[in-house]
Amino acid sequence: NAGVTQTPKFQVLKTGQSMTLQCAQDMNHNSMYWYRQDPGMGLRLIYYSASEGTTDKGEVPNGYNVSRLNKREFSLRLESAAPSQTSVYFCASSEAPGGGYGYTFGSGTRLTVV
Amino acid sequence: RKEVEQDPGPFNVPEGATVAFNCTYSNSASQSFFWYRQDCRKEPKLLMSVYSSGNEDGRFTAQLNRASQYISLLIRDSKLSDSATYLCVVNGRGYSTLTFGKGTMLLVSP
Numbered sequence: 001n002a003g004v005t006q007t008p009k010f011q012v013l014k015t016g017q018s019m020t021l022q023c024a025q026d027m028n029h030n031s032m033y034w035y036r037q038d039p040g041m042g043l044r045l046i047y048y049s050a051s052e053g054t055t056d057k058g059e060v061p062n063g064y065n066v067s068r069l070n071k072r073e074f075s076l077r078l079e080s081a082a083p084s085q086t087s088v089y090f091c092a093s094s095e096a097p098g099g100g101y102g103y104t105f106g107s108g109t110r111l112t113v114v
Numbered sequence: 115r116k117e118v119e120q121d122p123g124p125f126n127v128p129e130g131a132t133v134a135f136n137c138t139y140s141n142s143a144s145q146s147f148f149w150y151r152q153d154c155r156k157e158p159k160l161l162m163s164v165y166s167s168g169n170e171d172g173r174f175t176a177q178l179n180r181a182s183q184y185i186s187l188l189i190r191d192s193k194l195s196d197s198a199t200y201l202c203v204v205n206g207r208g209y210s211t212l213t214f215g216k217g218t219m220l221l222v223s224p
Contacts, residue, residue: 033211042216043158043201050210058211090157098205099212102148105157 002026006091006106013081013113021076021109023091031094032074033103034058034066036087043090049074050097081113117141118215120202126221131192135218137185137202147178149187150201152217158201161187192222 004025013019025032033048035058045058047066055066063085065077074093078085088110092103120137127133139147147164162169164176164185175188185202202215 035214040216043214045211045213048211056210097210098146100146102150102160102163102203103158103212105159107157 004091004093004104004106006089006109008109009107010110011112013078013111015082015113017081018077018079019081020078021089021091021111022073023075023106024073025093025104026072027093027095027104028071029093029095029104030071031097031099032068033092033094034064034074034076035090035092036060037090037108038087046076046089081111083113085111086113087111117213118202118204120200120215120218122216122218124219124221126223127192128223129192129194131222132188132190133192133220134189135187135200135202135220137187137215137218139183139185139202139204139213141205142180142183144205146205146212147176147185148203148212149174149176149185150203150214152199152201154198158214161200189220192220194222194224196220197222 007022030051034046035043044060049055049068052071091106094103149161150158151161152158164178168177173190177186199217199219201217
């Protein structure tokens, strides 16, 4: 039972490069989320998708775009990476918007922008 | 008031001790409450939901006080394996997402 799978696990980018973080869940969940976690800042919501076909901004959306490709997959794109985007990125999913039964998280992507 | 506030700790306790964490939240209309556990360099994992009547899962007890807008987690008979960061989680504004506290670090020593 895979749950939420994120790829890649680690990535180093140069400033200005672009990349896409992939996330897929096999729990038939409707809602998916992207968070970043920085020391002392906790988990901050970047974007979320309450259901297939919808996406909304979270607390820190600048510099990112997302695509809800289908019910299973939700990708996060950095168009022009900046050192301030060095962080650990977590994807999560939930059965319903608002996570009434909680979220299931992927294992994270550790991104360093140099 | 921040949406979800926690004492960052660390709480240093010996094995076998009882330790309690509190968390306050700002949105009086919040409906969903959770405690998550996060080990170093790992993803957060759901520890337990928090219900209005309070709930217990083995050595862990969670309480909700809606009037004062705080949530508590009590850990009895601490184990070395309980060392982790504990995140308080509440419905965000608009109820479409969850808001995470910054976490309280617990260190259990032999």
